[in-house]
Structures are given as C-alpha cells and as structure tokens.
Amino acid sequence: MELRHVRYFVAVAEELSFRGAAEKLHMAQPPLSAQIKALEEELRVRLLERTTRSVRLTHAGRVFLEEARAVLAASAQAEQRARDAAQGLAGTLRVGIIAPVAGAWLAGILRRFRQRFPGVQLSLFDLTSTEQLRRLHARELDAGLLRPPIGLPELDYKFVGESRQVLAVPAGHRLARKKRLEWKDFHDEELVLIHPSAQHGFYDPFFAACAKAGARLRPVQYANDIQTKMWLISAGFGIAPTTATLGEVKRPGLVFRALPAGLPPVQTVLAWRRGDPSPVLEHFCKGFEPFMSLSIL
Amino acid sequence: MELRHVRYFVAVAEELSFRGAAEKLHMAQPPLSAQIKALEEELRVRLLERTTRSVRLTHAGRVFLEEARAVLAASAQAEQRARDAAQGLAGTLRVGIIAPVAGAWLAGILRRFRQRFPGVQLSLFDLTSTEQLRRLHARELDAGLLRPPIGLPELDYKFVGESRQVLAVPAGHRLARKKRLEWKDFHDEELVLIHPSAQHGFYDPFFAACAKAGARLRPVQYANDIQTKMWLISAGFGIAPTTATLGEVKRPGLVFRALPAGLPPVQTVLAWRRGDPSPVLEHFCKGFEPFMSLSIL
DNA sequence: GGCATTGATATGCAATTAGTATCAATGCAT
C-alpha cells in the first residue's frame, strides 16, 4: 500500500464518484479505477460498491475511510514537523546548566524562548561544568551553560554573563560582623568547598589572593553540590567564596559579604558543538544576545 | 511523499547504514540512496548527515523519524482495521430496539456479542417499530428488533422470540382482585394505550376478543412511550394489555394479571436490509440463534 | 600506508502508473 492509494481512495469516498474524484485529483478516470482496484486486491477487501450509475462505501470501506484520513493526517504532520524542525521551530534541545545560573535571568530567557518556539521541547540538565563538557562531547547535550575554560577544540562558545564572587558566611560569624574585609582576615579560616572533581579553577583566584596576603586557609568540608555547600555554611561549618547570583537564594543563618577587590569576575559561557548547525540551537543561542557583561549574574 | 519513502527512511535511520538498510529491505543500495535523496528534496530538508563512513540523523531527521513511525503505524492499523471490518471484527452497527425487549434476554445477547467482537461499536436506538422501519429503509439503521408486520420488501427478517400479553392494572383495582379474568370483565373498563401513530396492531387481538365477548372498552389515555403508559396505569388512570417481559420492571402501585386465553403471542423479529451483506451484521444476527420460541420474551 | 568498506554516481532495464479510445449499463427526461 502506498499513500497514493490512500489519497485516491479518500477522494473517491468523499466524492462518491470516480469521475468526480479523478477531476479533483487532476487525472483521468481509468487509472484511478485501476489504483482503487489494486488497493482492494492488496487488502483483499471490497471497499466500494459500484454500479455503473453510483458508488457506495461498503462497511469495510467506511471503517477504512476513517483510518485513511488518519494516515493522511499523520503524513501531513510528518512533513510539516520535518520542515519546522529544519527551521528550528520543532525538535528537542538538551541544555546543561549549573546551579548558579538557575536564577531569574535564565528563567526570563527560557520563558521567551518557549514562547517564541512552542514546538521545541527544552530539556534542562543540572550538571557540573565538567560533566557538561563530557556530555557535549558524547553528543548527549546540545548546549551547556557552564564555566570556562572549555578545553575541547570541537566546541564553540560565547560569553553570556559574568558575576562577582562574594563571601558566604554563617550569620554571626566573626567575618560577618566586619564592615570591610581584607585578604589577611581569612588567615586560619575554615572553608566549605565544592569537591575538586566537580570543579575546575573556581577557587583559584581566591586561593592566590589569600596566599599573596599571607593568609593560610583550612579546607575542612567538601560538598558535592551547591545546596549542600550553602547548607554546611549556614550550619556554621565554615565560610566560602560563591557566585554573587546565589545571593538570590535566602537561607536562614546564611549571609553574604563583599570580598576585597582584586578578583576577576566569574564568567558564564554558552557552549555547543561547532559544525553541528541545528537551527533550533541557533535560535537558542540568539536568545542570549546581546552579551550581558553587566548582568547581575 | 509516498509510504515507500517513509519505510526506507525508517530503515536507514534505524540501521544508520544505507547498505545495511538496503539488505534488510531486500534491495540494492543505490536505489535506496536515490529514494532518500528524493524524499529530502521534496521536503527540502536534510534528514541524514552522511560521510562515506558513517550516517547520522540531523535534528530534523530525528523529529521526522518519530513522525514517520507514527505514519507507518497508522497505515498498518488502517490495513488491519479494513481486514477486520471485512471479517466482521471491526466497524459500527446501528441497531434499533423497542422498550419491551430491553431486558435481561437482550442484555445477555449484546454482552456476548461485545465480548466476541470488541472491535465493533454497537449503537442502540430506542425507537418505535414504525420509526425503525423508516430508518432501515433510509439506511440510518443496520438492524432492528421490532414487532411484525414488516411490510417492506427490501427487508429480510427472522423471528427471535415471542411473549404472552398480560394485563397491567393498578394495585387494588377491581380486576386486580379477581382470580381468573374473562373477556366480559373488561366491559366499561378505561384503557391506557400507546398512541396509534407509534403502534401497529399490538392491541388489535385484544380489542377483537373483547368485542366478541360484547365488552365495550373506553380508551381514555394515550401515552407516547411505555414508561409513561406504565406510570399512568400505576397512577390509576386505567388498565392495559402489555408484553409479559415488562413484568421484569417492578413499579409501586402496578401489578400484572394473566389475560383470558385465546390471544396470539406477541412476536419480536430482527429485521435488516437484504442484499446489504455486512459481515458484522451477519455475526450480529447469528447471536440470535437458535430461535427462542419459548423465551420469556 | 595499504585495504576493505561505505555512500554516491552513471546507466540500462523492467515494472508500473497515467493517458486515450471505447464499451456496456443505467438513470432520467421527454
């Protein structure tokens, strides 16, 4: 069975006339009769009851007509969705994110994208930057919002925002009471850090500044995710530098303080595989224009 | 687009290899490539990313693959349902019934039918015999359970049951207290009848017997349906002969009494258009075998 | 670096679909 048979049958069933249907299909009547006959022979089912003066649907024909319309609808939808997908109006997009960007800024961008491209299914994955890079390489992600450096030549990326580092301290902590912090104030302080395996270089500028000022730090607690890290700090286990955007998250017992000047901002980049030019992806990347260097992120 | 294109594409997308797919499809590789190319050109969408060593789906291809599977499923279902319909396993059947047959007997037959033919959609229409005949003629019904006579030459029918007539009387009525009724007892009695327009001959044998015994009747109330008729009787408006099967229906204030001997049984027939040989209909008719002359109906 | 394997291309052929001419049957109008 081919779609031609289905199209022809629906035309005849709707017109209840071979000649009429043939005209509608811009073809001659004999080949139309032949095709319908072939369809009936393949199905081994009589679909139409013809006399020389009239055409009627058999019971099987009535049933088949319903199904035939469904087939044509499915095929039309298949064509449409393929075209949509080619224009970036349909499809799926798997995007990696890190916890610090999951704030109002990204929510706004995603909302706009979903409004403009309702046919695209967005799947978000909360992963570390390292894991995102692995999955981008393995084609398990289409894009990722993560921290540089990238380090994979096959990936392209662009900066989409930057943010200061701030200090997260337990409420009532010694440093929470100080008005203006200096690097030597961190001497002997206990730190709550994200485990090195899920981290590449985020703390390095902080460590360097402390070392330069002669402040020796004491890493005492390692967490695997941001939520645990913030909880440990609020529970008084120590202090830690954090991205300023996390200040959006209020938590009892947790306060934020400005760090001494001199730290480079934390950058967020959007990365994707180069030479994998999905129009959906292109639209998604455009949603991050223009570059927001002064974003609160 | 033809189903051939869809089938070929799904094969290639699943194998991710033209040669492999061609083998699976029992054809050579070059024509397969040509067909996929034709499909892509018609859709104006690149579905597959090929190098000389590997085949990958594009994003549009991934979307199209999903839809393509739906198209194939729809077409397979269309073929199956058409075949089922031809064997009487699928389709719809519009059946007319009259209130007196809507009892346990018919319920059992219909339940059996629906179990054996779950693909057939049964639509029941509660109509008078007269209206059923009109709709059978107009092809608005496929079968009807009704009272003879039929009177239309294009219809075929068979007896499916018969039932005595009994007398419905209000509780406490004069005739309800009598042990054994005679025809002359009906002299001067008030009758509750179904309106003549919805009735052909049901009361005639009763009228004839009364007249023969010299009992003059007084029709005082006409109802349009059985429910109203029974309600009127229970409310004391009069008495009426009724089909014995309605004794299944208990109603406060309503009792049934045997009529004097001599009335012919009320027959129920199953009627359908001759020369309209739907296998669904045939199966339905078979459900009424064997002939149930001693049915309580 | 050689080799086997992959998808693309070129070309001839076969199958099938569409078109033309015509016929028999039937409903309708006179």
Added chain:
DNA sequence: ATGCATTGATACTAATTGCATATCAATGCC
C-alpha cells in the same frame, strides 16, 4: 416507453520512475 447522457470498466499505448549492475571516491582501521 425510449432515446440520451453519464457512469465505471476495459483494452491498449505512452511515459514515468523505481530498481539493479558496475563503478568511483572517500575514509576508518589494521
């Protein structure tokens, strides 16, 4: 009742196109 117009079927021809064979260029792998 009867002639006529219209319908779907049939016979045959023409054109399309889908398929197979032979071959090539590119690429991953040993």
